[in-house]
Amino acid sequence: MTGYLVRRTGQMVLTLFLIITFTFFLVQAQPGDYASFYVLNPDLPPEVKDQIRAAFGLDKPAWQQYLIHLKNTLTGNLGVSFGNFPRPVLDVLAERVPRTLVLFLTATAVSFYIGFFLGKAIAWRRGGLFEYGATISGAMLFTAFTPAFALMMIWVFAFRLGWFPVGKFLDPLVWRGADVSANYVFGNMLLSAAAFITFALLVMLFLKRFGRRVPSVVALPILLGGALVIVVAWTLSGIGGLALDIVKHMVLPVATLTLISFAGTMLLTRNSMLETIREDYVMAARAKGLPDKQVRDRHAARNAMLPIVTSLVYSLIFAIDGSVIIESVFSWPGTGLTLLEAVRSEDLPLVMGAMLFIGTLSLLAHVIVDVLYVYLDPRIRYQ
Amino acid sequence: MTDRSDPLLTVDGLSLSYQTRQGEVQAIRNVSFELARGSALGLVGESGCGKTSVANCLMRLLPDNARLSAGRVLLDGQDVFLLTEEEMRLQRWRRISMVFQAAMNVLNPVYRVGQQIIEAIETHNVEPTDTAARERVARLFRMVGLDPQLMERYPHEFSGGMRQRAVIAMALSCDPDLMIADEPTTALDVIVQDRILRELKAIQQQLAMSIIYISHDIGAVAEVTDVVGVMYAGRLVEMGDTADVFQTPAHPYTAALMSSFPSISGERRPLTNLPGEPPNLSDPPPGCPFHPRCAYATDVCRTEYPPQVKSGSHWAACWHPLDVTLVPQS
Numbered sequence: 001m002t003g004y005l006v007r008r009t010g011q012m013v014l015t016l017f018l019i020i021t022f023t024f025f026l027v028q029a030q031p032g033d034y035a036s037f038y039v040l041n042p043d044l045p046p047e048v049k050d051q052i053r054a055a056f057g058l059d060k061p062a063w064q065q066y067l068i069h070l071k072n073t074l075t076g077n078l079g080v081s082f083g084n085f086p087r088p089v090l091d092v093l094a095e096r097v098p099r100t101l102v103l104f105l106t107a108t109a110v111s112f113y114i115g116f117f118l119g120k121a122i123a124w125r126r127g128g129l130f131e132y133g134a135t136i137s138g139a140m141l142f143t144a145f146t147p148a149f150a151l152m153m154i155w156v157f158a159f160r161l162g163w164f165p166v167g168k169f170l171d172p173l174v175w176r177g178a179d180v181s182a183n184y185v186f187g188n189m190l191l192s193a194a195a196f197i198t199f200a201l202l203v204m205l206f207l208k209r210f211g212r213r214v215p216s217v218v219a220l221p222i223l224l225g226g227a228l229v230i231v232v233a234w235t236l237s238g239i240g241g242l243a244l245d246i247v248k249h250m251v252l253p254v255a256t257l258t259l260i261s262f263a264g265t266m267l268l269t270r271n272s273m274l275e276t277i278r279e280d281y282v283m284a285a286r287a288k289g290l291p292d293k294q295v296r297d298r299h300a301a302r303n304a305m306l307p308i309v310t311s312l313v314y315s316l317i318f319a320i321d322g323s324v325i326i327e328s329v330f331s332w333p334g335t336g337l338t339l340l341e342a343v344r345s346e347d348l349p350l351v352m353g354a355m356l357f358i359g360t361l362s363l364l365a366h367v368i369v370d371v372l373y374v375y376l377d378p379r380i381r382y383q
Numbered sequence: 384m385t386d387r388s389d390p391l392l393t394v395d396g397l398s399l400s401y402q403t404r405q406g407e408v409q410a411i412r413n414v415s416f417e418l419a420r421g422s423a424l425g426l427v428g429e430s431g432c433g434k435t436s437v438a439n440c441l442m443r444l445l446p447d448n449a450r451l452s453a454g455r456v457l458l459d460g461q462d463v464f465l466l467t468e469e470e471m472r473l474q475r476w477r478r479i480s481m482v483f484q485a486a487m488n489v490l491n492p493v494y495r496v497g498q499q500i501i502e503a504i505e506t507h508n509v510e511p512t513d514t515a516a517r518e519r520v521a522r523l524f525r526m527v528g529l530d531p532q533l534m535e536r537y538p539h540e541f542s543g544g545m546r547q548r549a550v551i552a553m554a555l556s557c558d559p560d561l562m563i564a565d566e567p568t569t570a571l572d573v574i575v576q577d578r579i580l581r582e583l584k585a586i587q588q589q590l591a592m593s594i595i596y597i598s599h600d601i602g603a604v605a606e607v608t609d610v611v612g613v614m615y616a617g618r619l620v621e622m623g624d625t626a627d628v629f630q631t632p633a634h635p636y637t638a639a640l641m642s643s644f645p646s647i648s649g650e651r652r653p654l655t656n657l658p659g660e661p662p663n664l665s666d667p668p669p670g671c672p673f674h675p676r677c678a679y680a681t682d683v684c685r686t687e688y689p690p691q692v693k694s695g696s697h698w699a700a701c702w703h704p705l706d707v708t709l710v711p712q713s
Contacts, residue, residue: 280488287442287483288503288553289475298502299491378537379492 001374004382008370012363019359020352024069027343027351028062034082034346056082069352078356079349083342089353092338095183097357098190099169100327100334103250104319107257112312115262119269120301123277135270138263146260146322150329153256164252167331174245185242192230199226253330257322261315268311272304279303306377313369317362389460391560391593392418392441397454399436401446406665410436412617413453418561418610421591423584425608425625427601427640429661433617434597435484438563441595442479443471458561477507480559482550482567489550490538497534500553507557523552526586544575551583555590562587565597580607601644605629610696613637616662616672623697633692633699633706636673671702679703 035058039049053059057068072079078089118138122131141149158166165171170182203222234240276282277300285299323336331337335354342350373380399411411433418424426434439445441456443463456463458478463471483489491499500523501516510516521531527548538546547567554562564583568576584607587594598604604611605625612622613634621634632638639657659676662668671689674680681702689702692709699709 280483281491283444284481284483284489284553285491287444287475287481288506289472289477290502290506291472294506302493303491377493379539 001382005367005371008367012360012367015363016356016359019355020070020073021066023352023355024066024348025062027346027348028065030346032346033058034348036346069349073352073356078353081342081347081350081353083345083347083350089349092350093335093353093357096333096335096338098186099332100320100323100336102186102190102193103253103327103332103334104257104316104323106250107254107261108312108316108319110254111258111262112265112315114258115265116269116301116305116308118262119266120273120296120304122266123270123273123304124296124300134266138266141259142261142263142267144260146325147329149260150253150256150326153252153259154329157252157255165249167249167252167329169249169333170242170245171249175242178239178242180239180242182242182246185239186246188239189243189246192234196226196230199223249332253326253332256330257319257326261319264315265308265311269301269304269308272307273300276300276304306373309369309372309376313365316365320358320361390417391420391459393455393457393460394437394441395455395457397437397440397456398452399433399440399445400450400452402448402450403665408665409667410449410617410664411440412667414614414617414619415454416612416619416622418593418595420560420593422610423587423594423596423608425596425598425604425611426614427598427604427611428614429599429640431661431664432614434599434614435565436617437614438481438565438595438597441561441563442475442481444475473507476503476554476557476559477509478559479561479563480554480557482547482554482562482564484565484569487543487546487570489553490541490546492538494537495535496538496541496549500534500549500556503553503556509557519556520552523555524549526555527552528582543571544579547571547575547579551579551586555586558590559592561593561595563595563597566599567596568603569598569600576603583607601629601641613640616667617664618672618700620673620701621699623695627695627697631706631708633697633704633709634673634701635677635679635703635705637699638705639676671700 033056035049035053035056038044038052044052050059057065060068069079078093081087081089081092084092118134122134125131154166158164175182200223203219203226207219234243279300281303282295282300285295290298320335323334324340325336326332327334327336328340335357338350339354339358341347342354370382374382394414394416397411397414398409401408401410414433414437416424426437428434436449439449440451441458441463443456443466445451451464458474463474466474490496494502497517497520500520501513504510504516504519510519517534520534524531524534529545529548529552533541533545533549538549541549547570551567554564567583568579571579580603583594586592587607594607596604596608608625610623611625611628612619613628613636614620615636621628621632621637628637629641632641639655642655643657645654657676662672662675668675668685670686671677671680671684674684677684684702689700690711691698691700692704692711694706694709697706697709699706
């Protein structure tokens with residue numbers, strides 16, 4: 001396993017190197033550069049134009065810029081964003097990346113859960129209106145044109161019904177006079193979520209030691225209690241209203257992403273389930289007199305899950321890619337929007353930084369799934 | 384409660400068909416037999432003759448396209464087809480358990496072997512605690528000749544013979560009254576096959592459990608059963624004490640089946656091949672289903688289903704029984 005991880009890390013480094021190289025030259029291949037905006041001004045004398053170019057380091061030949069960039073990246077220096085001067089790229093990303101991650105991890109988790117749940121249900125009870133309804137509406141949403149669908153969601157739920165804000169990360173009116181920054185509030189929200197997930201995992205692990213089907217009855221009140229403590233703590237903290245404002249802004253993009261992507265998991269789960277249902281161990285589980293739900297969840301769905309987990313990685317990466325579109329439509333200040341703006345304005349360091357992040361995330365997701373498989377399927381071992 | 388001399392299982396006029404695109408396939412036609420407590424019954428016949436369908440009927444584990452057209456299955460006098468799904472679920476494994484045909488895939492690859500047996504024990508509350516359940520599994524493992532430590536292993540770490548033993552241990556886990564063994568040793572090599580059969584026989588006698596042994600291997604069935612039934616094209620064509628049936632087969636099909644299997648202890652003889660194929664069950668021939676392949680067939684065989692000829696508990700459904708001591712019942 002260790003040897004395997006070392007090998008995988010080596011491959012990751014190589015892949016990242018290729019990503020950096022291709023991205024760098026692709027952006028360079030665009031006509032003009034960041035300085036063009038200033039240089040086009042006819043009032044500037046030529047020597048000032050040259051000075052501006054030199055200030056950005058854009059006067060050097062492309063290969064030289066590339067080597068400098070590579071050296072800086074290796075030493076952990078991602079440079080300064082041209083467009084957000086003088087903020088370093090790392091600083092910009094540190095603000096934007098969590099916003100993207102939270103949005104898309106939540107959406108992926110929700111759509112995976114819904115898709116898996118519906119998929120196993122329709123495979124278990126074939127035929128009937130429920131199956132047709134779920135399959136047809138899921139397929140329609142899955143194939144919908146994302147920007148149009150997102151705009152429609154905004155029009156219906158934000159504009160006509162007014163249930164949710166139209167877009168953006170927060171409402172300036174709510175935040176006027178607040179003595180804390182959005183990053184501070186958001187950071188604390190992330191900490192709370194992490195704390196809750198850790199708590200839930202520990203509870204599950206602890207209950208598992210007792211075996212014998214205690215969980216859901218005992219676990220649920222404990223988990224709800226934990227959630228209540230967090231909610232009370234936020235209410236008392238005085239910045240609960242601000243956190244609620246961020247949550248409100250998240251609902252519509254998460255719902256949109258979930259609606260357009262749950263059908264993929266659902267249809268895949270359905271097909272995978274239809275195969276495992278025919279397996280002898282499912283028949284044996286039924287013959288053993290296990291309750292129907294246990295046969296479905298513990299035997300059929302547990303094995304049907306294995307191919308779905310692979311698709312989970314791809315859908316996560318797909319979602320991050322799609323963040324460019326979704327974040328633009330919802331004006332969500334995350335990595336996707338940042339990348340789009342950076343490419344448009346040829347903010348080279350920021351493009352490179354964003355691509356490095358997206359690349360690292362995709363590669364990490366693959367490794368995580370490969371490792372996860374060892375725990376999901378005891379037949380898999382890596383040498 | 385129930386009288387010990389009553390039969391444990393009564394199958395009465397059972398008929399089952401499957402709805403398929405090619406039409407209705409009559410998998411079981413008017414099958415009746417009884418099984419006494421603690422005895423071993425064998426069901427033999429070619430592939431597709433309805434043996435496994437009978438087993439699935441007893442467990443009431445039928446695919447959606449199956450239709451029970453007639454008959455009853457009484458377990459301790461209780462008709463299993465009148466039970467609700469939940470009542471039937473509690474009967475499964477507790478009363479009737481099964482060693483499946485394809486033992487290789489009966490164990491779920493993602494759970495430890497012991498856990499899969501404990502699951503059944505917990506469902507039926509056979510043992511009060513987790514520890515007791517584990518001890519029970521250890522005991523069962525020793526009974527079937529497996530090291531109890533193996534219960535912490537996964538199925539893919541087991542050899543074919545070990546898996547089969549584990550599956551037998553699983554079938555014994557809730558002290559069933561009846562165990563159905565559907566081709567339990569087909570996937571194994573002959574030596575392991577023989578050893579497992581002997582152990583199965585010993586366990587059955589030790590636990591005074593009834594067993595229905597389904598196989599196309601006449602030699603194996605002859606070794607472990609008290610009573611044997613021969614099935615052909617969904618019908619039970621001959622039945623009786625194992626020794627009677629195999630020493631003096633009355634039905635030409637039984638005789639043909641026997642002469643196509645080699646005998647180790649008996650005289651050396653060339654194996655005969657039974658010509659033709661079993662009939663298409665969606666359109667079975669009229670009269671005796673065996674007539675197209677039977678050397679003794681006459682006109683009456685082609686038009687009318689034969690009556691039972693009987694001598695004691697040994698009976699056959701044939702117009703021209705080979706064993707003439709069997710006579711029609713008035």
